[in-house]
Amino acid sequence: MLATPENIVAKALARLWMDWVEDERLGQPRKAFSFDGRLAFDVNAAIMGQPAAASPLRLSRSSAISLIDTLDLVSASLENLQALRDVADLVGGVAYATVWTDRCSTHGHAAELNAAGELMQWLGEALTDVETAAEKEAARRVPDNRNDRETRLSMLAAGIIDNGDPESIEELACELLAHAKVERGGG
Incomplete structure (x- = not known):
């Protein structure tokens, strides 16, 4: 039929x-x-005539699980921090882009978010927080070898430059010059 x-x-x-x-x-x-x-x-x-199941738990943004709290950033190597930051950036970007699709709104493009849209918005924000936390942890570190120094500088450079703070840019430039000096064998 x-x-x-x-x-x-x-x-x-x-x-x-x-x-x-x-x-x-x-x-x-x-x-x-x-x-x-x-x-x-x-x-x-x-x-089957069984009692109705309880309503699903709804978390507010303030009570939602923090992805950062699930990670041990302090113990992560700089290489792992960079990988974490890069993956969080990639997946977060996809989540934010998905928010703008018809699937994530109640009445088509640019309308009120539905449950899927709220989830994607939360995921994008949570992954942005992971990116920021990974960068802050990298900034806190004082590398003691070439690979870690390069990884740290690579992680921080774009954010510092994009921020536009002259003092932070100057500090980065000094770190880059010190790194170049070590690379040439002069340090």
């Missing part, structure tokens, strides 16, 4: 429930499933 406007909801629920029955993980709590799994969990509960 083909789907029609009159039977589409029933067919969708039936298909969702059939997928659930095939993939059911007995004894697993609702929170152990992905979004579509939780939806199927709720449909199954309704079909």
Whole structure:
């Protein structure tokens, strides 16, 4: 039987429930499933006459998990800090770009964000915070070898220059000159 406007909801629920029955993980709590799994969990509960599942936990921006708190930046090598910063920049950029797609708004492009849009916005902000924390940790370090010195200078240069603070740029220039002197064997 083909789907029609009159039977589409029933067919969708039936298909969702059939997928659930095939993939059911007995004894697993609702929170152990992905979004579509939780939806199927709720449909199954309704079909089986079980009590409705509790509403999903909603975190405010202020109570959301901080990605920085999950990382041990102090113990990371400068090479790992650079990799972390670069990946956070790449993935954060994708998250921010995704916010502008129709999938992330309630009524198409540039409208109010839906749940997906809020998630992508939060992820972009959280990854920007990771980038900043990695750069601050790199700035705090005093490298004792050529590779770490180059990695640190590479990580910090663009941000310092983009910031436009003459004193910070001068300090960076002094560090670059000292590095060049060591590279030439004069230091």
